[in-house]
Amino acid sequence: MQRNPQLNEKGELQHLLSIEGLPRAIVLQILDTAESFVGVTEREVKKVPILRGKSVFNLFFEPSTRTRTTFEIAAKRLSADVINLNINASSQTKGESLLDTVANLSAMQADIFVVRHESSGAPFLIARHVKPHEHVINAGDGRHAHPTQGLLDLYTIRHYKKDFAALTVAIVGDILHSRVARSLIHGLTTLGVPEVRVIGPQTLLPTGVEALGVRVFHDMREGLKDCDVVVMLRLQNERMRGALLPSAQEYFKHYGLNADKLGLARRDAIVMHPGPMNRGVEIDSTVADGPHSVILPQVTFGIAVRMAVMSIVAGN
Amino acid sequence: MKLPDAEELCEKLAAELKPRIGPKSAMVGLYTGGAWLAERLHALLGMKTPLGLMDIAFYRDDYAARGLKHDPKRTKIPFDVSGCELFLVDDVLYSGRTVRAAMNEIFDYGRPASIALAVLVDRGGRQLPICAQHVGARVDVPAGMRLTLKRDERGKLALALEAERAA
Numbered sequence: 135m136q137r138n139p140q141l142n143e144k145g146e147l148q149h150l151l152s153i154e155g156l157p158r159a160i161v162l163q164i165l166d167t168a169e170s171f172v173g174v175t176e177r178e179v180k181k182v183p184i185l186r187g188k189s190v191f192n193l194f195f196e197p198s199t200r201t202r203t204t205f206e207i208a209a210k211r212l213s214a215d216v217i218n219l220n221i222n223a224s225s226q227t228k229g230e231s232l233l234d235t236v237a238n239l240s241a242m243q244a245d246i247f248v249v250r251h252e253s254s255g256a257p258f259l260i261a262r263h264v265k266p267h268e269h270v271i272n273a274g275d276g277r278h279a280h281p282t283q284g285l286l287d288l289y290t291i292r293h294y295k296k297d298f299a300a301l302t303v304a305i306v307g308d309i310l311h312s313r314v315a316r317s318l319i320h321g322l323t324t325l326g327v328p329e330v331r332v333i334g335p336q337t338l339l340p341t342g343v344e345a346l347g348v349r350v351f352h353d354m355r356e357g358l359k360d361c362d363v364v365v366m367l368r369l370q371n372e373r374m375r376g377a378l379l380p381s382a383q384e385y386f387k388h389y390g391l392n393a394d395k396l397g398l399a400r401r402d403a404i405v406m407h408p409g410p411m412n413r414g415v416e417i418d419s420t421v422a423d424g425p426h427s428v429i430l431p432q433v434t435f436g437i438a439v440r441m442a443v444m445s446i447v448a449g450n
Numbered sequence: 451m452k453l454p455d456a457e458e459l460c461e462k463l464a465a466e467l468k469p470r471i472g473p474k475s476a477m478v479g480l481y482t483g484g485a486w487l488a489e490r491l492h493a494l495l496g497m498k499t500p501l502g503l504m505d506i507a508f509y510r511d512d513y514a515a516r517g518l519k520h521d522p523k524r525t526k527i528p529f530d531v532s533g534c535e536l537f538l539v540d541d542v543l544y545s546g547r548t549v550r551a552a553m554n555e556i557f558d559y560g561r562p563a564s565i566a567l568a569v570l571v572d573r574g575g576r577q578l579p580i581c582a583q584h585v586g587a588r589v590d591v592p593a594g595m596r597l598t599l600k601r602d603e604r605g606k607l608a609l610a611l612e613a614e615r616a617a
Contacts, residue, residue, distance in 0.1 A: 445508070
């Protein structure tokens, strides 16, 4: 049997590539460890010495401000040295291959590679070629996975709902192009959430999405009924140009979250969004800034979750 | 070998600490055994400042060799460390490495006026220049054995000796 590429021979987390295939115990270990790091981020000195002397290379082959910044903050709070590389603007345009780039950085004594790439599977390829003491963390690969976002979503849900066992979670919008949705669905099913729903137009749902263990709704009002958690996804503007959607206004009418539609969910429902938000396209400002919204706490928890992932992999 | 009674040692430590507790005194217990002991001492001494609990997982010096332990507890220091007279409480003092890590973590919360170390048992074997000001008992423990504090479901404390786990 082929070994899980994320785990070492002792079954410990060596790389974080996707939530899919992660044992439940490791998902819980990450969430529990993150909880201890939340304490660190609330104190006067927001730094612990655990990764002192380690080098974290942020390899972003695709632009991202938020994810790159939260990884950078997380690494700095662990006392690591952080090097940000915007590869678009660098060697790739000169024709250097992905593995050559990584080999060069490895020669500069890297310990952790945080990789974002437009091609699905790129972090897996890198993980197969790094040295045993080097670790790869997937910060989003193509349409495939964005595990730290999925984990911070799980952390946020646990923080507000305490337990996964009786929850109904709805994920709304562009599931087809969303690596966030895919990672979150795997995480929710791994932790035993009984009902995961996906809501969106036919054109934005992958065919056979039911195979992931979710219920499909095309009518948002029907899908939001009695939900405990509503996860809104960003509608990527570039999708609008194709034939997938008529217009932003039309989309908002059917799949945008406003106070009226949110009223169909449970009274204590929380609203999440991975950001960046398109106000008035997938979410109304009254909801985004309203009492149910936990969108900004998600960002804060995201730092603690990334601290947890980095400190766990670097120690294994 | 016969181990001393943890409950008696706890009473003895409380009696020793009692005259030293003042308005600026505060207490921090180290997870897991030291936290149990600190909870008891804190109550016995009727201290006004809320009890602090600390997990030194992120400050350990053996992270490179052993990695991060599985379920680090969240450190909670619900008082201002700066200027306080701090009693650091642990169950067993051995190499001194845990205490070194704990002091580093405390200073990331503020600058205490003083730190005193109170332990239930000192088993010797120090690897760092650290000593406890308040010691319940000194016990010789054979190398390769671990001395730990246990707490049963009724909250009773007891010392136990077990074979060291392989690194």
